[in-house]
Amino acid sequence: MLARIALVLALVAGGATGALAQEPDLIFKKSTVWRALTPDDKLAVYGIDDPLVEGVACHYTTPERGGISGTFGVAEEVSDISLSCRQIGPVTFKQRFGQGDVVFSERRSLIFKKMQIVRGCDAKRNTLVYMVYSDRPIEGSPKNSTSTVPLMPWGVETPPKCGDWLKK
Numbered sequence: 001m002l003a004r005i006a007l008v009l010a011l012v013a014g015g016a017t018g019a020l021a022q023e024p025d026l027i028f029k030k031s032t033v034w035r036a037l038t039p040d041d042k043l044a045v046y047g048i049d050d051p052l053v054e055g056v057a058c059h060y061t062t063p064e065r066g067g068i069s070g071t072f073g074v075a076e077e078v079s080d081i082s083l084s085c086r087q088i089g090p091v092t093f094k095q096r097f098g099q100g101d102v103v104f105s106e107r108r109s110l111i112f113k114k115m116q117i118v119r120g121c122d123a124k125r126n127t128l129v130y131m132v133y134s135d136r137p138i139e140g141s142p143k144n145s146t147s148t149v150p151l152m153p154w155g156v157e158t159p160p161k162c163g164d165w166l167k168k
Contacts, residue, residue, distance in 0.1 A: 123163025
């Protein structure tokens with residue numbers, strides 16, 4: 001019994017941290033469902049920087065439940081998350097990465113569900129590909145969103161080739 005409790009606590013603590021300990025920046029929130037005595041349901045827009053690719057930022061919009069369960073952080077959030085990533089400056093790779101490496105993750109329910117933003121490289125088109133999805137150990141979710149960042153010259157610099165930075 002104690003082993004099960006320890007496992008649950010480890011999953012909760014592990015699911016609450018983002019990739020490379022990055023915290024997203026809240027841009028704004030907009031109410032979608034009015035609730036009389038408790039906080040409203042909202043859509044929240046967040047921004048993150050890719051921790052391994054300098055010059056690329058992503059914004060995602062996620063629903064946040066209000067009500068009593070949302071107030072206490074025990075509501076299971078839905079998987080409808082949109083994603084948009086852009087080149088915001090000269091691109092510099094800090095280290096090699098693998099296809100589908102996690103850029104950012106956060107928990108979306110008390111224990112099992114989490115949202116992840118992952119990165120890949122379309123070497124033929126020299127384009128970074130980002131995908132957001134939510135998963136659960138047992139039944140997962142097919143809901144996802146994809147955004148691409150074609151690597152373009154910034155000023156007079158020639159953009160790097162993302163394929164050169166993939167782990168072999």
